[in-house]
Amino acid sequence: MALKVGIIGNGGIANAHMDGYKALCDEVELVACCDINFPKAKAYAEKYGIPHCYDNCYDMLKNHQLDIVSVCTWNNAHAECTIAALNAGCNVLCEKPMAMNTEEALKMKEAAEKSGKLLMIGFVRRQGNDAAAAIDYIKKGFVGDIYYAKASYLRRCGFPGGWFGDKSLSGGGPLIDLGVHVIDLSRYIMGCPKPVTVFGATFNKLGARSHIRGTEWHSETVVEEPVFTVEDLATAMIRFDNGAVLQVEASFNLNTKNNCGDIIFFGDKAGLNLCPFELYTEVNDQLADIVPHGSNDFDFGRDFKKEIKNFVDAVNGKAECLATADDGVELMRILDAIYLSAQTGRSVDIVR
Ligand SMILES: NC(=O)c1ccc[n+]([C@@H]2O[C@H](COP(=O)([O-])OP(=O)(O)OC[C@H]3O[C@@H](n4cnc5c(N)ncnc54)[C@H](O)[C@@H]3O)[C@@H](O)[C@H]2O)c1
The missing domain is CATH 3.40.50.720 (NAD(P)-binding Rossmann-like Domain)
Structure with missing residues (x-):
């Protein structure tokens, strides 16, 4: 039925x-x-x-x-x-x-x-071909032990407007809106280690930047009095229980050249870059970059449909749910710790 x-x-x-x-x-x-x-x-x-x-x-x-x-x-x-x-x-x-x-x-x-x-x-990014390919390479040992990763989701001028700038509706700025995607995806690909310590910093230097014309991000929800009570940039280092460290940065507005959304995993056998999907290693005593053929990418339309199918299949007992409530809670622990660390200027231990 x-x-x-x-x-x-x-x-x-x-x-x-x-x-x-x-x-x-x-x-x-x-x-x-x-x-x-x-x-x-x-x-x-x-x-x-x-x-x-x-x-x-x-x-x-x-x-x-x-x-x-x-x-x-x-x-x-x-x-x-x-x-x-x-x-x-x-x-x-x-x-x-x-x-x-x-x-x-x-x-x-x-x-x-x-x-x-x-x-x-x-967490739609978990459904991407890039995530599946990365996990496959890692599981087969091509990357070795991942001890460091770097995740960026930077927009030069990309405040969506509307409720996204109102902390009482959003809970925060680019960290909770964009950073959440890349932190979760990094953790997922690294095998879901538990976060233990976080050091974070947030800034609000450029604000909404709504005087800049021609930006491409717009919330559907228009508000009469635009507010910007969130950060415009967040950065953090997250240490996991396996010793690995993730560095993350996310912005709505930043004086950088290009928008960028990428994650790179550094292992003792190779580095794995997600977008574009590439590996950096050594072959025959020479440094070598490997660019596998195939569609190891993330496609929002295609992968969003995969997310809904995964949900329906999981409800029908035909598939394992790729993003559980436990994963959601772990992410909120990380975000809370980053915001607290930014507020206090000190690193924050995540206590369960
Ligand atoms: N997965 C992704 O890549 C992705 C992309 C965009 C947005 N999102 C998330 O989706 C959510 C919505 O974002 P959006 O861009 O669609 O915002 P939106 O403003 O376009 O739509 C949200 C809608 O929710 C309605 N709403 C608010 N409170 C409600 C309530 N209590 N009951 C019923 N309706 C209520 C609003 O009136 C509004 O129409 C956010 O949590 C956002 O983070 C996810």
Whole structure:
């Protein structure tokens, strides 16, 4: 029987979720959607032929026995909507970041455990061909022991506007919005070591940079009074329990030449760069760069569909969920520690 689907939050990313569900039309039935901005819910329902729409998740969850729910709201509503859906007996795919902080994330995990339902986190980068290829090379020993990694997600002028600059809705700036992707992906590819110590710094030097014309990132949610109460740059070093260290940097705005999103893993046999996918090693006493042929890339459209399929397959017991609530909690622990370290100027131990 087809799984009944509901979507909470009907803005930008909810379209990507819908592309994924539409591709699985034999396995799912689109039943309802909701948004606190009701005209948006109505427009979304009309666009995708969803029969029921609401202005809050509680009525939607009460009126329909849904099997699966996507939570695509602003970050400040992830915990509330996810817990409501889990308590109503739904399996939930919650967008990244899992929550505003670790405390909320732990409550969500607890609600999932109580309900016996699946809570998956939208770490879409885990679904990429680049991630699968990297893990394959690492597992087969080509990279050796990874002791250091560097992850960057830098935008020169890329504040999306809207709620992304309002800390009360987002929980933070580029760290929680962009850094979350590359920190999670790095940790995933490194075999999910546990973070133990973090040193971080955040800055707000360039602000929203909204006077610059022609930037390509725009939130769907327009606010009359744009606010920018978040950092514009975050940087951190994260030490894991296996001794490896990850250095990360993420910006909305930074005086750098190019936007960049890349991760490089340094092993004692080779370095592995994710984008472009390359290995740096030595062959016959010479330094050698290896560029494997094949599509070892990340493609947002293709891999978002893979994420939705992974969720549906996991709910049906046909696949292992690639991004669990535990992974989401671990990430929130790292983000909380980076923000705390930035505030105090000291390194922060992650205590469980
Ligand atoms: N996986 C990715 O690559 C990716 C990309 C973009 C955004 N996101 C995440 O998706 C989420 C949404 O981002 P967006 O760009 O779609 O934002 P958006 O502003 O376009 O859409 C969010 C919608 O949620 C609605 N909303 C807020 N609180 C609600 C509540 N309590 N109940 C119902 N609806 C509510 C808003 O009215 C808005 O229409 C964020 O958590 C963001 O981090 C993920």
